[in-house]
Amino acid sequence: MVYTQIILSQNIGKFKTNLHELLHFGFGRGGGEAGRDMKQIFDTHAHYDNRAFREDRHALLEQLPERGVGLVLCPGCDVKSSQESVKLADRYDYIYAAVGIHPHDAAGVPSGYLAALEALTFHPKVRALGEMGLDYHYDHSPRDVQRRVFREQMRLAEKLHMPVIVHDREAHADCLEIVKEFSAVKGVYHCYSGSAEEAKVLVKLGYHLSFTGAVTFKNARRALEAIAVVPMERLMIETDAPLHGAGATSGQAL
Ligand SMILES: [Zn+2]
Ligand SMILES: [Zn+2]
Numbered sequence: 528m529v530y531t532q533i534i535l536s537q538n539i540g541k542f543k544t545n546l547h548e549l550l551h552f553g554f555g556r557g558g559g560e561a562g563r564d565m566k567q568i569f570d571t572h573a574h575y576d577n578r579a580f581r582e583d584r585h586a587l588l589e590q591l592p593e594r595g596v597g598l599v600l601c602p603g604c605d606v607k608s609s610q611e612s613v614k615l616a617d618r619y620d621y622i623y624a625a626v627g628i629h630p631h632d633a634a635g636v637p638s639g640y641l642a643a644l645e646a647l648t649f650h651p652k653v654r655a656l657g658e659m660g661l662d663y664h665y666d667h668s669p670r671d672v673q674r675r676v677f678r679e680q681m682r683l684a685e686k687l688h689m690p691v692i693v694h695d696r697e698a699h700a701d702c703l704e705i706v707k708e709f710s711a712v713k714g715v716y717h718c719y720s721g722s723a724e725e726a727k728v729l730v731k732l733g734y735h736l737s738f739t740g741a742v743t744f745k746n747a748r749r750a751l752e753a754i755a756v757v758p759m760e761r762l763m764i765e766t767d768a769p770l771h772g773a774g775a776t777s778g779q780a781l
Contacts (some may be wrong), residue, residue, distance in 0.1 A: 550639050567597025571737055572658075572692065572765035575622070576611035579769035588619055597621060602692050602717075605636070606628035606643045616652035617628045625655040633676035634668035634776045641683055648687055656684045657692025658717060661705075664697040674701065681709045688700050690714040693734075699725055706732065718767050719753060726753040730761055737763035739770075 547636075558636075575588060590681050591599065602625040603609025603617065609626035616624040626647040637643070647653055659680040661673050668676075685692045691714035695702040699721045715735040719726065726736055736757050742750045756763065 545609050567592070567595055568600060568764070569598040569600075570596050570728060570766050570768075571600050571715065571763045573599050573601060573603075574604070574608075574770075575599065575615055575768065576603075576608050577769050581645040588615070588622070592621060598623065600625060600654065600692075602655070603644075604626050604658065605632040606640055609644060609647055613647055613650050616650070622652075624650070625657045626653055627657040627659045627692065628676055628678065629658055630662040630673040630694060631665060631667040633673045636676055641679060644680070645683060645687065646766075648689065655690045655692050655714065656687070657714070658694045659691060660694035660696075661698035662694060662696040662700050662703075664747055670698075670701075673698075674705065677702075678708070679704055681705060681712055684712045684714070686707050688775055692717050694718070695718060704730065706734070708727050717765060719750070721753065722749070723752045723756045726756050730757055735761045735763050739765055739766045739767045 575584060580587060588751065599619075599622045601612040603612045605628055609624070612624040614624065616622045622768055624647075626644045628640060628644075644656065648656070657680075660678050661677060664671060674745070683689075692710055693702065693706065693714060693716045695716060696718075697720075704724065710732070713733040715737050716729055717737045718739050718741075719736040721729075729736060736753065738750055738754060741747060742754065
């Protein structure tokens with residue numbers, strides 16, 4: 528229990544550095560946020576466009592700063608949700624957006640999606656492309672289509688010099704192979720579920736690794752082993768809302 532608390536508090540502590548780093552050197556295209564309160568948490572991955580929030584979305588979002596969340600990055604899952612993320616970023620100064628196609632949605636992607644995503648990146652609060660990647664757990668899209676759409680978005684990131692948010696579920700080898708093809712592209716593996724060995728490889732490639740509240744669950748040993756090999760300046764935290772709770776609130780804490 529103590530170990531988990533230390534990991535989490537270190538994680539959150541380091542996160543303040545990442546907030547600065549990402550906004551100015553990674554997710555940033557000009558900065559200007561240096562005066563923000565660094566004591567607050569930057570939730571680097573939360574889907575506040577999701578329909579799960581349809582009842583209370585704006586009531587909830589308005590409360591975030593007073594509840595200690597100073598910044599949020601809201602990634603897109605398809606063209607429509609990317610547009611919705613940008614709208615939220617437009618409305619709230621503490622929300623930033625990423626635009627991309629989730630592997631679940633790769634099969635249904637419209638033919639002009641890359642141009643649509645690129646157009647959205649001209650909005651000043653779009654700071655990354657994503658989420659994108661491979662999900663062989665659910666296989667909602669055929670795997671060859673997932674790989675094609677992932678590669679196409681990586682190529683766009685290379686062209687636009689933008690960081691990426693990678694979703695990798697039970698597809699570690701293929702995901703790594705594609706990431707290695709685009710050595711100029713950097714970003715974050717969100718909700719990291721790979722091994723400590725792969726974490727070391729990703730760090731060498733220049734990636735950040737992000738962890739959810741799932742690190743507080745009883746069976747989180749693998750995640751803690753991965754966290755232990757990642758330099759603090761490469762660790763990030765996220766809620767992946769509405770998907771993940773923390774052990775402390777779900778009753779599953781160590
Ligand atoms: Zn994801
Ligand atoms: Zn997500």
